[in-house]
Amino acid sequence: GAVVSQHPSRVICKSGTSVKIECRSLDFQATTMFWYRQFPKKSLMLMATSNEGSKATYEQGVEKDKFLINHASLTLSTLTVTSAHPEDSSFYICSADSPGAGYTFGSGTRLTVV
Amino acid sequence: GQQVMQIPQYQHVQEGEDFTTYCNSSTTLSNIQWYKQRPGGHPVFLIQLVKSGEVKKQKRLTFQFGEAKKNSSLHITATQTTDVGTYFCAGRSSASKIIFGSGTRLSIRP
Numbered sequence: 001g002a003v004v005s006q007h008p009s010r011v012i013c014k015s016g017t018s019v020k021i022e023c024r025s026l027d028f029q030a031t032t033m034f035w036y037r038q039f040p041k042k043s044l045m046l047m048a049t050s051n052e053g054s055k056a057t058y059e060q061g062v063e064k065d066k067f068l069i070n071h072a073s074l075t076l077s078t079l080t081v082t083s084a085h086p087e088d089s090s091f092y093i094c095s096a097d098s099p100g101a102g103y104t105f106g107s108g109t110r111l112t113v114v
Numbered sequence: 115g116q117q118v119m120q121i122p123q124y125q126h127v128q129e130g131e132d133f134t135t136y137c138n139s140s141t142t143l144s145n146i147q148w149y150k151q152r153p154g155g156h157p158v159f160l161i162q163l164v165k166s167g168e169v170k171k172q173k174r175l176t177f178q179f180g181e182a183k184k185n186s187s188l189h190i191t192a193t194q195t196t197d198v199g200t201y202f203c204a205g206r207s208s209a210s211k212i213i214f215g216s217g218t219r220l221s222i223r224p
Binding site: 041043044108 | 147149155156157158159161162202204211212213214215216217219
């Protein structure tokens, strides 16, 4: 079946630094990938839609300059949390629309900013 | 904007009892998907419903899509401890954007 690999699974960083999260579709090509944020015991909040070869589409209220998205190839999208602050601590998860299998999610990245 | 409401927020049942979660959209959906997220895990795709009034079954799970394509339900018969987790519906609008419901967290007493 379709697999989406996400790294790292956990990261702890200092306030003010930047963190890059990678999302790869392993056995299919994804022209579109999605980035979500999930707070504890809450639903998934769509942050942005990553489009291969073009600019990402951000949801209302999501800061483009803070959450940089790059989708340079058909199998890789990256999310960079810039100048991270403790309030950015969260579970970030990517997904891709895989053929016939709904959305396939990565395993998620738990970011802790100290 | 489009909203997808899901109830109940929590459900605690005795093992062997049935469980149902309901999903309602403010707009007509082109399709609806259901996902299960185990504690500490990521959402896993269960099924997609496309047709008005569609009913699909996966073993003890029964999924329904309403006639108006604005609501859906997931019913689990005779729950087992392996059913523990949060069940999300996700509705796709005509604009192709998928909106996740708030989820129903199922816990089970052995």
